[in-house]
Amino acid sequence: MQLIKLRIENDAMNIAYYPSADGPATTRYAIAYNPDQSINDNLENIKVRLAGLKFDAAILENGLDYAFSDTIVGVNYDRIDVGLALTNLLNIPVVSRAAVDQDGLVAAVKAKKTYLKWHLDYYGQYQGVRNNGQEAMLTVGNGYFGLRGAYVEARADKNNYPGTYVAGVFDQETTTIKDHDVVNEDLVNLPNAQFITFGVDHQEPFTINDRDVQDVYRSLDLKTGILTTTMLIQLQSGHMLQVQSQKLANMQDWHRFSIRYTVTPLNFSGSLQIYSEIDGSVVNGNVSRYNVFDQHHLQTLGMESCGNTMTLAGETKSSKINYTFGAKLTSPDCETSQLIELKNQPQGVQQTLSVEVQAGQTYTFDKNVVIATSNVANDTLLNTVESSLAQASFDDTVKASSDYWAKTWHDADIKIRGDLTSQRLTRVNIYHSLVSTAALESGQLDASAGARGLHGEAYRGHVFWDEMFMLPFYSLHRPELAKQLLMYRYRRLPAARANAKAAGFAGAMYPWQSAQKGDEQAQFTHLNPITQAWDPDNSRLQRHVSLDIAYDVWTYTHITQDTDFLAKYGMEMLLSIAQFWISKATYDETTGRYSIAGVMGPDEFHENYPNNQTPGLKNNAYTNLMVAWLFDTIAQLREQLDNAAYQKAASAAAFNTELANKMADISHKLTLEINKSGIIAQFEGYFNLPTLDFHAYRQKFGDISRMDRILKAEGKTPDAYQVAKQADALMAFYNFDVPTVQKLIEKLGYTLPKEYLTHNIQYYLERTTHGSTLSRIVYAVLNQLDENYDQAWSLFSEALFSDYYDIQGGTTAEGIHLGVMCATLLLETRNFGGVSALADQLQVAPQLPDHWEALKFKHTFRGAHYTFVINHEKVTVTADQKRSITIAGKDYQLQAKKPLTVAYAHN
Ligand code: BGC
Numbered sequence: 044m045q046l047i048k049l050r051i052e053n054d055a056m057n058i059a060y061y062p063s064a065d066g067p068a069t070t071r072y073a074i075a076y077n078p079d080q081s082i083n084d085n086l087e088n089i090k091v092r093l094a095g096l097k098f099d100a101a102i103l104e105n106g107l108d109y110a111f112s113d114t115i116v117g118v119n120y121d122r123i124d125v126g127l128a129l130t131n132l133l134n135i136p137v138v139s140r141a142a143v144d145q146d147g148l149v150a151a152v153k154a155k156k157t158y159l160k161w162h163l164d165y166y167g168q169y170q171g172v173r174n175n176g177q178e179a180m181l182t183v184g185n186g187y188f189g190l191r192g193a194y195v196e197a198r199a200d201k202n203n204y205p206g207t208y209v210a211g212v213f214d215q216e217t218t219t220i221k222d223h224d225v226v227n228e229d230l231v232n233l234p235n236a237q238f239i240t241f242g243v244d245h246q247e248p249f250t251i252n253d254r255d256v257q258d259v260y261r262s263l264d265l266k267t268g269i270l271t272t273t274m275l276i277q278l279q280s281g282h283m284l285q286v287q288s289q290k291l292a293n294m295q296d297w298h299r300f301s302i303r304y305t306v307t308p309l310n311f312s313g314s315l316q317i318y319s320e321i322d323g324s325v326v327n328g329n330v331s332r333y334n335v336f337d338q339h340h341l342q343t344l345g346m347e348s349c350g351n352t353m354t355l356a357g358e359t360k361s362s363k364i365n366y367t368f369g370a371k372l373t374s375p376d377c378e379t380s381q382l383i384e385l386k387n388q389p390q391g392v393q394q395t396l397s398v399e400v401q402a403g404q405t406y407t408f409d410k411n412v413v414i415a416t417s418n419v420a421n422d423t424l425l426n427t428v429e430s431s432l433a434q435a436s437f438d439d440t441v442k443a444s445s446d447y448w449a450k451t452w453h454d455a456d457i458k459i460r461g462d463l464t465s466q467r468l469t470r471v472n473i474y475h476s477l478v479s480t481a482a483l484e485s486g487q488l489d490a491s492a493g494a495r496g497l498h499g500e501a502y503r504g505h506v507f508w509d510e511m512f513m514l515p516f517y518s519l520h521r522p523e524l525a526k527q528l529l530m531y532r533y534r535r536l537p538a539a540r541a542n543a544k545a546a547g548f549a550g551a552m553y554p555w556q557s558a559q560k561g562d563e564q565a566q567f568t569h570l571n572p573i574t575q576a577w578d579p580d581n582s583r584l585q586r587h588v589s590l591d592i593a594y595d596v597w598t599y600t601h602i603t604q605d606t607d608f609l610a611k612y613g614m615e616m617l618l619s620i621a622q623f624w625i626s627k628a629t630y631d632e633t634t635g636r637y638s639i640a641g642v643m644g645p646d647e648f649h650e651n652y653p654n655n656q657t658p659g660l661k662n663n664a665y666t667n668l669m670v671a672w673l674f675d676t677i678a679q680l681r682e683q684l685d686n687a688a689y690q691k692a693a694s695a696a697a698f699n700t701e702l703a704n705k706m707a708d709i710s711h712k713l714t715l716e717i718n719k720s721g722i723i724a725q726f727e728g729y730f731n732l733p734t735l736d737f738h739a740y741r742q743k744f745g746d747i748s749r750m751d752r753i754l755k756a757e758g759k760t761p762d763a764y765q766v767a768k769q770a771d772a773l774m775a776f777y778n779f780d781v782p783t784v785q786k787l788i789e790k791l792g793y794t795l796p797k798e799y800l801t802h803n804i805q806y807y808l809e810r811t812t813h814g815s816t817l818s819r820i821v822y823a824v825l826n827q828l829d830e831n832y833d834q835a836w837s838l839f840s841e842a843l844f845s846d847y848y849d850i851q852g853g854t855t856a857e858g859i860h861l862g863v864m865c866a867t868l869l870l871e872t873r874n875f876g877g878v879s880a881l882a883d884q885l886q887v888a889p890q891l892p893d894h895w896e897a898l899k900f901k902h903t904f905r906g907a908h909y910t911f912v913i914n915h916e917k918v919t920v921t922a923d924q925k926r927s928i929t930i931a932g933k934d935y936q937l938q939a940k941k942p943l944t945v946a947y948a949h950n
Contacts, residue, residue: 044148045097049089049137050104051116051125052076056089060096064148070096082123083132090132100152101129106139111260111273112166113139122258124166130159134464160466163263168253174202175329175499175856176849181263182475182498182859183270183290186210186482187297188233188414189497192263192270195288195302196240197251198322204329204856207233208497208504210483211418211490212366213559214340214359221577225568228558230493230504231340231359232329234391235322236368236412237290239304242316243282245397255279265470266452268292268444283309285405293440294447297482298424298431301440302410308400315400317408319372319382321346321355324390329500330857346392348384352432353392362559365417369428371435372396374408411435420487451477454901454908455520457871461896468843469871472864476516479861484524491531491557495858502858505556505564506531508591508645509862511598511778512817515873516865518602519880519902525599526608532592533612535561536619539589543623550622550696553589555582578755581650584643584659586627589620590669594778597676600683602880604905610684614692617677621706622698624670628709636714642666644725646771647815648751648761652728660726665774667713671787672775674710711790721799722806723788725772734810735764748814748851767811769818770825773803777821780881781828800829816845816854816863820870827874827890835874836892843867872900876913880904887920887930889913889947919944 046061048068054076059068074088103125106114114126114137126137136155143151165177181192189208197203208230215228242248249255258275269291277283285307293299306315323346327338343357354369372394373379382394400406413431415424424431455473459466479496482488494509495501510528517525536551538561543552554563569580596613599605628637641659643650644666651658681689693699716724724730740747747753751761751768761768770777775784781800788795804825813819820842826835841850842863849855873879876898877889885904891897897914907924918930921942928935931947 044099044152046148047093047098047101048104049101049125049129051118052105053078053119056085058089058092060093060098076118078119082118082121083128086125086128086132089129093133098133098135100135100148100155101133101137102140102143102148103137104140106141108141109258109260111262112164113141115166122167124164124260126155127164127166130463134462136463156463159463161265161470163265163467163471165261166259168256168259170202170253172849172853172856175204176846176853177261178204179498179855179857179859180471180846181261181270182478182496183263183268183292183300184478184497185292185294185297186477186480186484186497187419187488188292188300189478190237190290190292190300191498192261192290193237194251194272195237195290195304196249198235198238199325199328203251204499205235205237206329206499207235207237207325207414209233209366209414209416209418210488210497211559212359212362212364212416213504214362214364216337216340216361218336220335223568225336225566227333227336227566228503228505228564229327229338229340230497230500230558231364232325232327232500233366233414234341234343234355234357234368235320235325236355236370236414237300237302238318238320238322239288239302239372239408239410240318241284241286241304241306242318243278243280243284243308243311244314245316246280248316248318249276249278263474265474266445266448267441268294268448268474269441282311285309289437291440291444292478293435293443294481295443296431296435297485298414299435299440300412300414301435301437302412303437304408304410305405306400306408307405308402310402312401313399315398315406317372317396317398318385318393319353319370319395319408319410320388320391320393321353321368321370322388322391323355323357323368324388327500333500333503343390348382348392348394351379351382351394352429353382353384353394354428355392365425367413367415367425367428369413369415369432371411371432372408373411374398374406376406376408379408409437411437411440418489420489422487447481448474454903456900457868458897458899459871459895460898461894462892465840465843465895468847469868471847472843472867475859476513476861476865476868477521479859480517480524480528483527484521486523486527486530488527489531489534491528492861493858494860494862496861499856499858501854502556503558503564505558507556507862508585508588509817511591511595512820512862512869513865514595514598515602515880516868518599519872519904522599522603522605522903525603526605529592529595529599529608529616530612532557532595533616536616538562540619543626548623549626550624551589551616551619552586552623553592553620555585555588576755579650581643581658582647584641584650585645585647586623586642587644587663587666587669589623590666590673593617593620593673593676594669597680600680602904606683609680610688610692614677614680614684614689615695617673617680618693618696618698621673621677622696622702624673625702625705625709628670628713631714634714636712637709638662638714638727639667639670644771645774645817646725646767646769648766648768649726649771651762653732653760653763660728662714662716662727664715664723664725664772667715667791668775668784668787669778671710671713671791672779672783674706675787675790677706711792713791715788715791715793717788717793717795720802721796722803723772725767725807729765732763732765735766737809737812746852748812750812750814765810767807768814769811770807770821773807773825774821776800776828777824780879783881800825801831804829804831816842816851816860817866819845820863820866824870824874827870832890832892839867839870842870871898872902872911876900876911878902878911882929884927884929885909887911887913887918887928888932889918891915917944917946
């Protein structure tokens, strides 16, 4: 093992490099500690000094002895978890001298690595959006509810936001602004039942603040789903306490969550109070730019407190969804059957417990919470909250959660050897993908996966095309869950038809932003934070969302071969969507081609042509390619259904032979604009637009990702330039493999020069600001397909880190970006692992990043369960049934449960 040893002191960071653990140090550095720089900037100097050296671990010689971490050092009146920081910086485990002395180096390093691969930890107290981002990342939930990872002792303020959301609970309010009625439909922030705190000697209850909190460490255990927060607190009165909360969602009885609250008085014996509350006075306040709107969605209808139990019932103001929150406080250390209700809360119910405590002893209190809402099908819980509470316990919740996650890690984990950070963040992404959706699998909830999970209020919890980035992961690991996301869309087919009709078209036009009913929830205006002006918002013209939903139907049915779903729901959706596009396409006699106008591609910087009042663009390449694909795909999928089933779907969609003929005609006559170099124009007329000097803008503004806002503040419009927020023209290459897209283009009668893909990728990358987190991951895939592995890796890793580092500087505070999280998982298995589910049998062509030693994961494809173990030389695959598979271009027969190992030529 190659090692570094570190001692961080006030004026110097001493580093020694050991090429072998048993041998002497070959290099020693004393790097001056610069107190004017941040600790992280100081640590960066270590990285620079060690550049080029190889090492597997670091030993920290002077870590402090804390219960929650052994790699914290105090330096210049500040404290830092050097372990966490250096692991982020150098991607190695950092062990303490104490652990090495106790367990030996090898065991200490192994234990630390295992810990790091399964935990998301933060040390210290952070302010504002930084803390809000961590709250989003530390969210616990189960797809029914999401509970932001706020401190349980926090109320909403500028640093803290304890939001609670239930899937499908939306509410609409209207706000009049400048004589305009603006209607907003929000995923409702429901009553805060996670609130629990303590007080001493009947003084003010403690709420989180940086004066009293001496130290805080938060750790999300991905194996169990438990978020543990440990604090050392010194009150102004001098009382010192260690307070720990453990919070988790019940993954089986998904109406429940539990908090174990333990308090240890450190320097006093006396009277301790525990305050437990359900706060019904909360509003939607997570996104400050929405504060100009009416954000009040709750109406409390009743509160009760009895014994150790309290309930709060209410309904959402306009959608009239009923909710009841119940909470029970118990303790193994004292009697809680007669809690005192505090009546000073008009919109909340609070109970208090008073206990006599002894210094140095730990007291445990369990708060179990039940959430019932009237939007759950076949559920009577609203009337039985108390009895459900009576059965709820912290230990049961731990068991239910641990069992669920154990199963998840068994069948949906992606194991990466050789890259600690990628491993940890991959698991974080898998965790959040299910925190956002798990309960939907029950079929009792009429909801889909919101773009920002159940983790915050950005985009008001709405459902976008982002589902497309999630569906492959869900289909390969949780097919029933994937189906339920599609059922949310199927149930909104009538709304999509009404939407199309209102716009003057036939068939089904799904809304760009979907919420409760499936009507369009995208706004007409958008607040420009630089100018504070209301700019028009045409984003609803991203009609490609219907094509993305069609792609989702295909992804699911292709991966699962669920022909029953296709017959009953999928085909009707596809035909209804196709009908919309048939009605949208217009034939041009002069070119002999069809055009589609009045749309936007995924790039939201282009809403219409400059100097043109007509909203939307003509012949967006992504849209037209996806229409061509849909029309061909319907013809192919039709073959999978018997005639009666197809006719039933066709009649439900009012799809006749005439339309089928028209569809066949349009499918090979759609217009694309492709220039001499083979660049596919994002839309017709794109090449007429001027380019922007990105370099000059970067020099002036630094971060230019939201170039639209910068340009608008300068009185310009992004419509006028070749500048894109995200991948657009090349999106189809993300959805399919290169030959499929190429065939589509050729079928439309266009020829492409050699190297066209490379040229297109570079051309559009130079014009893209990555203002959406969905952009980098798409370009990572494109570069990977184009064998530009370095570029692919750097875009992938930025995508993987995007929420962890909140690379957009504050958007994670308003919810995770679930689309990119799931897309990273697909890239890892489909592109790095090379296991593609796009054809009728799995195709394997690995392209592991150089530093990944091995990758292991499972897939469920067409009823068979596959396990893949892939390294740089060979692939080992096992299926539980007899199956054919293609590895490195050759077909193989897999025998049930017999591993097959194939060596492949690696790049
Ligand atoms: C992106 C869209 C995305 C939406 C929700 C926007 O910033 O441009 O592509 O659907 O966020 O995630």
